Amino acid sequence: MLTLVGKDQPGIVAKLSTALCRGGCNLGESSMARLGGNFTIMLMVQFDGTALELEEMVLPVANALGLHNHVDLVEGGQHYLIQPDVRISVYSSDRPGIMEEVTASLAGAGLNILNLDSNLGTEKNTAIYYIHLEGVASDGLDPLFSALNVLSEEKNMQTQLIPIDTRLG
Numbered sequence: 001m002l003t004l005v006g007k008d009q010p011g012i013v014a015k016l017s018t019a020l021c022r023g024g025c026n027l028g029e030s031s032m033a034r035l036g037g038n039f040t041i042m043l044m045v046q047f048d049g050t051a052l053e054l055e056e057m058v059l060p061v062a063n064a065l066g067l068h069n070h071v072d073l074v075e076g077g078q079h080y081l082i083q084p085d086v087r088i089s090v091y092s093s094d095r096p097g098i099m100e101e102v103t104a105s106l107a108g109a110g111l112n113i114l115n116l117d118s119n120l121g122t123e124k125n126t127a128i129y130y131i132h133l134e135g136v137a138s139d140g141l142d143p144l145f146s147a148l149n150v151l152s153e154e155k156n157m158q159t160q161l162i163p164i165d166t167r168l169g
Contacts, residue, residue: 003069003071005068006067013041020057044074055069058071087134090159092158093129093156105147105148110138110140111136113135
């Protein structure tokens with residue numbers, strides 16, 4: 001698992017992927033996001049060399065772009081793709097504890113979170129915090145709807161749940 005973090009700028013993904021592919025790496029799953037003015041990458045890399053050799057391969061790109069990099073050895077091999085079957089959005093006036101309230105409530109209702117994106121914006125001089133996530137409803141939709149209703153009524157959050165039909169081809 002290769003992780004890089006630094007100031008967002010054009011060309012990060014192109015330069016990194018070029019260096020890795022020229023170095024004989026096979027690129028796998030990735031998660032890349034802009035957070036504030038920063039860009040972060042988590043990338044599964046198949047490489048026949050050592051972790052140190054991989055770090056040495058990435059170092060010139062990381063240094064040139066001002067990125068911090070880190071390599072972790074993780075178990076590889078075939079795995080199965082987990083498809084999300086729900087998409088949930090939550091909006092609230094910003095205050096401490098929103099992420100904990102939302103994620104704990106949804107986990108308690110059987111949600112396995114696969115992807116989560118959150119941000120802070122302003123609307124009419126009010127700070128609005130939003131969370132968008134996708135996951136698997138392990139216990140079905142009813143417990144999730146109930147949890148979201150509690151968040152809406154007791155925590156003054158606006159919530160939405162959209163089921164995803166994973167059988168679409």
